Amino acid sequence: MSAHFKAILQALLVTFLWSTSVILIIVGLETIPALTFAGLRYTVAFIILLPFAIRQSRKQSIRQLTRADWLLLAGLGLAMYTLTQGSQFLALQYLPAATHSLLLNFSSVVVLVMGVFWLSESPTRAQIVGLLIFLVGVVLYFYPVAFSPDQWLGIGITAFQIVANALAAVLGRYINRSTKLSALLTTTVSMGIGALTLLFGGLAVQGLPILDLNSLLIIGWLALVNTAFAFTLWNHTLRTLTAVESSLINSTMLIQIGILAWIFLGDSLSLQEIIGMLIAAVGVMLVQLKGRRSQPAT
Numbered sequence: 630m631s632a633h634f635k636a637i638l639q640a641l642l643v644t645f646l647w648s649t650s651v652i653l654i655i656v657g658l659e660t661i662p663a664l665t666f667a668g669l670r671y672t673v674a675f676i677i678l679l680p681f682a683i684r685q686s687r688k689q690s691i692r693q694l695t696r697a698d699w700l701l702l703a704g705l706g707l708a709m710y711t712l713t714q715g716s717q718f719l720a721l722q723y724l725p726a727a728t729h730s731l732l733l734n735f736s737s738v739v740v741l742v743m744g745v746f747w748l749s750e751s752p753t754r755a756q757i758v759g760l761l762i763f764l765v766g767v768v769l770y771f772y773p774v775a776f777s778p779d780q781w782l783g784i785g786i787t788a789f790q791i792v793a794n795a796l797a798a799v800l801g802r803y804i805n806r807s808t809k810l811s812a813l814l815t816t817t818v819s820m821g822i823g824a825l826t827l828l829f830g831g832l833a834v835q836g837l838p839i840l841d842l843n844s845l846l847i848i849g850w851l852a853l854v855n856t857a858f859a860f861t862l863w864n865h866t867l868r869t870l871t872a873v874e875s876s877l878i879n880s881t882m883l884i885q886i887g888i889l890a891w892i893f894l895g896d897s898l899s900l901q902e903i904i905g906m907l908i909a910a911v912g913v914m915l916v917q918l919k920g921r922r923s924q925p926a927t
Contacts, residue, residue, distance in 0.1 A: 636869035640878045643863045648885035650855045651726045652893050654718060657847040662835035663718040666848070668828025671710050673852035675821045678860075682817035694810070702818045705800050710823025711830070712793035716786050723783030726890035727898060730883055731770055731909055732787045737916045738763065739795035747799050759915025766909025770902050812864055880914035 657666055694702075720729055738760055744750035752760075776784065804815060840848070867875060887906055890896040898906070 633869055636866045637874065637878070639862055640866040640870060640875065641881070643859045643866070644878055644882045645885060646855045646859045648882050648889055650851060651721065651730065651886050652889050653847050653851055653855075655721050655726060655894060657844060657851075658718065658722055660841065660844050661838055661848075662831065663722055664715050664827060664831030665835050665837060666831075667710075667714045667718040668824060668831040669848050670851045670856065671714060671820055671824035672828045673848060674856035675817065675824050677853055677857040678813070678817045678820065682814050685811060685813055698804075698810075701800065701804050702815065703822050705797060705804060705815070706819035706821070706823030707826060708793050708800060708823075709797035710820055711827045713790055713797055714823075715827050715831075716790035716793060720783045720786040720790060723779045724787065725896045726894060727887040727896060727902075727906065728780075729783070729787055730886040731767065731906060732784065733791060733794070734763065734883060734909060734913045735767075735791045736794040736798065737913055739791055740798045741916055743795055743799045744802075747803070755915050759912045759917075761912070763909050763912025763916060766905045766907070766912055768905075769908060770905030772901075816860065876914055876917040879917065880910050883910045883913065 654666070661669075717729075717733075724732075741752055741756060741760065745752065801815075804810070805812075810818075838844075870878070883906060887896075887898060887903075891898065
């Protein structure tokens, strides 16, 4: 087996693990409050990554960071984990997995627009075409519009998540440009700040529930496998895969989540919704192509 084909299989495994996260979150929400659940997941993941970050920091001292760098990392942590992940867990209480996944892909569109004004990144023709294709797919998926009050609430929370996620993505790019921190250190420091804030906030608002074995296993799996392991493996694949390949593989998550939700949650999709989702996935793939390796959030 060639190294390139192996990297493709590894990247597909990562997207599969990230897709299963949505299913596990929905199952876990039956017994664990949303904000506390999210805080526990990423706090445990932070604890797992911390020893590796400390080992790396011996070669790359954190002491070199300025106050401005710390503020940027704190902002990234709050945007990426406290706001984005907290709102995701809340939104999944009200929306089907496939619907939430489709709406969340608006993040790529928002990032594209924010990149123009903040990072002076001009979109390519392929990205503009991808944006239009994505919008066509979304309209087809939801037509005719008919949401319950709870679903409208979920859509509102998801809209907040989209903005927070886009802000985190643009801020992450800015940090990668302006600091010399490795991806591991950037992730660990920002995750620690954001996860602990989310956890303490969740405990203050929702309290700590009694966690049964099933809940503990879900939290542990999400933290160890779907976050710490998957993040490490994805970064390993980026050494081999091109931007086109990474974006294409990452775009399959929209389809994977729809299939997994159908199998494990009983969420059915009409033919129109399936076609709309496929069209939107193609659009997302084009929007994500930037001529470099892509790195989605964990």
